[in-house]
Amino acid sequence: MQRILALTFLVVLLPAYSILAQSQKDGSIYSRFGLGERQQFFTSRSQAMGGGGYALAGIRYTNFANPAALSDQILTRFAGGFSFESIKVSAEGFEQGTVASGTLSAVQIGFPLITNKTGLGISFSPYTRVSYRVDSPSSIISDPENGGETALISRFGGSGGIQKLSLATGHRVSPRISLGLSLDYLFGIIEESQGSSFNSTLFVDRTVEKTLRLRGLTATVGGRYVLPGLPTGKALVIGGTISLPTTLVGKRALALTTSVGSDTLSTTASGDVKLPLAWALGVAYQPEARWTFIADASYEGWSSFESDFDLPGYSASSNSEFDNRLRLSAGAEFWPASGRPFASYGSRIGYRLGVYSDQSYVSPDADESIRSVGITGGLSMPSLIRGTNIDLNIDIGRRGTTSNGLVKDRYIRFSLNINFGDRWFDRQPLG
Amino acid sequence: MTGCDDRTNVGIGLVDAQTEESKVITLSASSLQDNGLGDVTGGNASSGASRALAGVVDDPVAGHMEAVGLLDFVASSQFGTSFLSQPVTFADLTMSIDYVYGDTTQPVTLEMYQVNESWISAFTRADTTIGTGALVLTTTIPAVEGDHVVTLPAEWVSAFDGILRSSTFTDDFHGFALRATSGNAILGVGFSGTSLRASSTPGDTVSFSLSKVFTSSSRIPSSASSEYLLLQDGAANGLDVSFPFLSEEFPEALVHRVLVRLNTVDLSDLYPSGFNRPVVSLIGLRVVADDDVTRLVVEEVGVASDGSLTFDNTILTNVVQSVNLDKSSLDRFELYLPSNQSGVGFLAIQFGAISSESLPRAIVTFTPLK
Numbered sequence: 003m004q005r006i007l008a009l010t011f012l013v014v015l016l017p018a019y020s021i022l023a024q025s026q027k028d029g030s031i032y033s034r035f036g037l038g039e040r041q042q043f044f045t046s047r048s049q050a051m052g053g054g055g056y057a058l059a060g061i062r063y064t065n066f067a068n069p070a071a072l073s074d075q076i077l078t079r080f081a082g083g084f085s086f087e088s089i090k091v092s093a094e095g096f097e098q099g100t101v102a103s104g105t106l107s108a109v110q111i112g113f114p115l116i117t118n119k120t121g122l123g124i125s126f127s128p129y130t131r132v133s134y135r136v137d138s139p140s141s142i143i144s145d146p147e148n149g150g151e152t153a154l155i156s157r158f159g160g161s162g163g164i165q166k167l168s169l170a171t172g173h174r175v176s177p178r179i180s181l182g183l184s185l186d187y188l189f190g191i192i193e194e195s196q197g198s199s200f201n202s203t204l205f206v207d208r209t210v211e212k213t214l215r216l217r218g219l220t221a222t223v224g225g226r227y228v229l230p231g232l233p234t235g236k237a238l239v240i241g242g243t244i245s246l247p248t249t250l251v252g253k254r255a256l257a258l259t260t261s262v263g264s265d266t267l268s269t270t271a272s273g274d275v276k277l278p279l280a281w282a283l284g285v286a287y288q289p290e291a292r293w294t295f296i297a298d299a300s301y302e303g304w305s306s307f308e309s310d311f312d313l314p315g316y317s318a319s320s321n322s323e324f325d326n327r328l329r330l331s332a333g334a335e336f337w338p339a340s341g342r343p344f345a346s347y348g349s350r351i352g353y354r355l356g357v358y359s360d361q362s363y364v365s366p367d368a369d370e371s372i373r374s375v376g377i378t379g380g381l382s383m384p385s386l387i388r389g390t391n392i393d394l395n396i397d398i399g400r401r402g403t404t405s406n407g408l409v410k411d412r413y414i415r416f417s418l419n420i421n422f423g424d425r426w427f428d429r430q431p432l433g
Numbered sequence: 434m435t436g437c438d439d440r441t442n443v444g445i446g447l448v449d450a451q452t453e454e455s456k457v458i459t460l461s462a463s464s465l466q467d468n469g470l471g472d473v474t475g476g477n478a479s480s481g482a483s484r485a486l487a488g489v490v491d492d493p494v495a496g497h498m499e500a501v502g503l504l505d506f507v508a509s510s511q512f513g514t515s516f517l518s519q520p521v522t523f524a525d526l527t528m529s530i531d532y533v534y535g536d537t538t539q540p541v542t543l544e545m546y547q548v549n550e551s552w553i554s555a556f557t558r559a560d561t562t563i564g565t566g567a568l569v570l571t572t573t574i575p576a577v578e579g580d581h582v583v584t585l586p587a588e589w590v591s592a593f594d595g596i597l598r599s600s601t602f603t604d605d606f607h608g609f610a611l612r613a614t615s616g617n618a619i620l621g622v623g624f625s626g627t628s629l630r631a632s633s634t635p636g637d638t639v640s641f642s643l644s645k646v647f648t649s650s651s652r653i654p655s656s657a658s659s660e661y662l663l664l665q666d667g668a669a670n671g672l673d674v675s676f677p678f679l680s681e682e683f684p685e686a687l688v689h690r691v692l693v694r695l696n697t698v699d700l701s702d703l704y705p706s707g708f709n710r711p712v713v714s715l716i717g718l719r720v721v722a723d724d725d726v727t728r729l730v731v732e733e734v735g736v737a738s739d740g741s742l743t744f745d746n747t748i749l750t751n752v753v754q755s756v757n758l759d760k761s762s763l764d765r766f767e768l769y770l771p772s773n774q775s776g777v778g779f780l781a782i783q784f785g786a787i788s789s790e791s792l793p794r795a796i797v798t799f800t801p802l803k
Contacts, residue, residue, distance in 0.1 A: 031447050031448070032447075034447065136448050138448070140454060140455070142457060145796065146459065146796065147694070147790075147796070156454070156455065156800065196687070196800070196802065196803075198687060198689060198800050200689060204745070205689040205690045205798060206688070206689050206690065206747055206751070206754075207689070208687040208689060208800075209687075256758075258687070258754070258758070269758065366447045408447065
C-alpha cells in the first residue's frame with residue numbers, strides 16, 4: 003500500500019513540478035535578478051528549523067543538506083512537498099500590491115544500501131527560481147511632427163529557474179564519522195519577456211522572449227562527526243559540506259513575437275556561466291531524545307561568478323559582480339513522545355521552530371544588499387500509515403528595503419510535505 | 434498556481450531602473466542620391482504600362498528630355514477570307530494621344546521608323562536602346578490630347594502587304610518607333626484607341642491593336658540644385674536613400690513603428706504659362722537588399738496637401754526591426770515612381786542645404802532592449 007502511494011506520489015509530483023516551474027510569474031520582483039532567487043530545500047524537517055541542517059542526524063528523514071547524512075537510513079523514503087507563497091510588496095512606505103504563487107519544493111527518494119551504514123538518495127529540487135510579472139502603463143507621442151499621444155503598456159515577466167538533480171551517497175566510516183558525496187546536475191530554463199502593447203493599430207505590439215538554457219555538473223562532499231565525551235543520551239554533532247565551483251554551459255535564444263503571435267526574428271548565442279565554490283557548516287545538539295537544536299552557516303562565493311550572458315543586475319561586458327551569499331540559521335525540534343510509539347496522537351506530533359538570515363547574492367542596487375530574515379515553524383504529524391509523516395510548515399519573513407528605490411517584500415509561505423517510509427529491499431528470511 | 438490582486442506596478446521601480454521607456458527618435462537621411470538605374474518603361478496593358486512616349490522638351494527644371502517610343506501591334510481578330518484574298522491597298526495608324534508634357538502652344542513633329550528586329554518589352558528599362566530601320570513617314574501633331582491619324586505611304590503598304598495578311602504577322606512585324614524632330618513636348622501614345630488599320634480592295638478592313646510599348650529616354654539635366662533632387666518618371670532614375678539605423682541613439686530595440694517622411698518642393702513658379710505638367714500621383718518606396726537585385730515594395734503613396742510624403746506600414750517597421758537586430762540584408766531604400774504612370778513627370782525631393790526638419794527622415798518608435 004505504501005509503495006503504491008509513494009509511486010503515485012512521484013508520478014503526480016514530477017510532471018506537476020516541471021509544469022509549475024515553467025508557468026509561474028507571480029513571485030518576488032527580486033527573482034528577476036541574476037539567475038533568480040536562490041532556493042534550497044533539504045528536508046521538511048530542516049525547512050521548519052530555519053533551513054539548515056548540515057549536522058542533523060536521524061532516520062525519519064533523508065537529509066540532503068549533507069550527503070554524509072544519507073548513512074542514517076533504515077527505511078526507503080519518498081518525500082515531496084508543495085508550498086504556497088504570498089508576498090506583500092511595499093516601496094517608500096506605501097504598499098504596492100500583493101502577489102501569490104505556489105510551487106513544489108522537492109521530490110526525493112532515499113534508501114539504505116547497508117542499513118544505518120550506507121545509503122543512497124536522489125533529490126530533485128529548485129536551485130534558483132525566477133517568477134515575476136510587472137505591467138507599467140504610460141503614453142508616447144504618436145508622431146512628433148503631427149502630435150497626438152498613444153497609450154501603451156510595457157510588460158515585463160520572468161519564469162523558470164535552475165533545477166538541481168542530485169545523486170548522493172553517504173557512508174558511516176565509524177560510529178562517529180560519516181562521509182558523503184553528491185553529484186549534482188544543474189539544469190534549467192530561465193525565461194524573460196519584455197513587451198509593449200499600444201492602444202493603436204498604427205503600432206506593432208512586440209514582445210521579446212529571452213530564453214536561457216543552462217546545464218552543468220558539480221559535486222558536493224560532506225562529512226559529519228559526532229563529538230565524543232558527552233554523557234549517554236546527549237549528542238553533539240558537527241557537519242560540513244563543500245560544493246565545488248562549476249561551469250554551466252548555456253544557450254540563449256532571443257525570439258521576437260508580434261501582436262499576431264508569430265515569431266518574426268530569432269537569434270541564439272552560446273556561452274558559459276561559472277558558479278562559485280560554496281561551503282556550509284552546521285552543529286546539532288541533542289540534550290535528550292526529545293529535543294534537537296541546530297545552528298548553521300552557509301557561504302557561497304558569488305563575487306567570483308562569471309557569465310558570458312548579460313543578466314538583470316549583471317553585465318557580461320563590464321566589471322559588475324555579485325555579492326557573496328551568507329546564510330545563517332538556527333532551529334529547534336521537540337518530539338514530546340520520542341521513543342514512545344504508543345503515546346497519544348497529540349504527543350507524537352513533532353514541533354519545530356527556526357530563524358534565519360539570508361543575504362542574497364544579487365541586488366538591483368550595487369550599494370544595497372538584499373537580505374531576507376524570517377522565522378519558521380512546523381508541525382510533523384504521524385499518519386495512519388506507519389513510517390509516514392505529514393509536515394505542515396510556515397515561513398514568515400521580509401526581504402529587501404524601501405531605501406534607494408528598492409522594494410520590501412513581506413512574505414508568508416505555507417508548505418505541505420509528505421514523507422513516506424517503508425522497507426523495500428529487505429531480504430526474505432530463508433526457510 | 435498564481436494570483437495577484439493588482440500586479441500593475443508591483444516592483445516596477447526595480448524594472449524601470451533596469452530598462453528604458455519607449456521613445457520616438459527622428460533619424461535624418463544619411464544619403465539621398467540618384468541611383469543611375471533607368472525606370473522600367475516597357476510593358477503591355479496587362480503589365481501595367483499605359484503608353485509609349487515620344488517627343489523632346491526643354492524643361493526649366495529637369496533639363497533637356499528626349500523620348501523615343503516603340504509601338505508593336507497584334508491582329509485584333511481572325512482575318513476574313515475577303516481580306517486575305519485581295520492585296521492590301523490602304524493602311525493608316527491611329528495614335529491616341531493621352532499624355533502631354535511640355536509646351537502645348539506648339540506642335541510636335543514626329544518621324545516614324547520601321548522596327549526591324551524583335552524586341553522584348555517586359556521589364557525593359559528606359560536606358561535600353563533598340564535599333565530602328567527605315568523612315569516610314571513624318572507627321573506633325575498638335576500637343577494636345579486626342580486621336581491623331583496618319584496614312585501610311587503606298588510604298589510601305591505594298592512592301593508589307595504579305596506580312597499584313599500573314600498568319601504569322603505577330604512574329605514578322607515588329608512595330609514602329611516614334612522620334613521627335615521639333616516641338617517642345619513629349620506625347621504619350623496610349624493603349625486605348627491606338628490601332629493600325631489595313632484595307633484590301635474590294636475586300637475588307639482589319640484592325641491591329643497596340644500590343645506592347647517601350648520608351649527609350651534620356652535626359653541632360655540642367656544645373657543641379659543644392660536644395661533638392663529630382664525623382665523622375667520615364668527618363669528616369671530612382672533615388673537611393675539611407676538612414677543611420679545603426680547609430681548609438683537607436684540601440685538594440687523593439688521597433689513598433691517607422692515612418693519615412695519626405696518633403697517636396699513646389700516648383701510651379703518656374704514654368705511658363707502653357708507648359709503642361711501632369712501630376713505625379715503615386716510615389717513608391719522599396720527595400721533594396723545588399724545583393725543589389727532583391728527588392729521589396731514597401732508602399733506606394735500620394736503627395737499630401739502640404740507637399741509631404743509619408744510611408745507608414747508594418748513592412749517598413751518589420752524591415753527596420755530586422756536591421757536593428759542585425760538580421761537584415763537591407764542595403765538601402767529606393768524611391769521610385771510606379772511604372773504604370775508612364776510619364777516623364779517628376780518630384781523635387783528636399784535634400785541638402787535645407788533645415789534638418791525638411792530632410793528625408795525616419796521617425797522610429799522603439800523600446801530599448803536590456
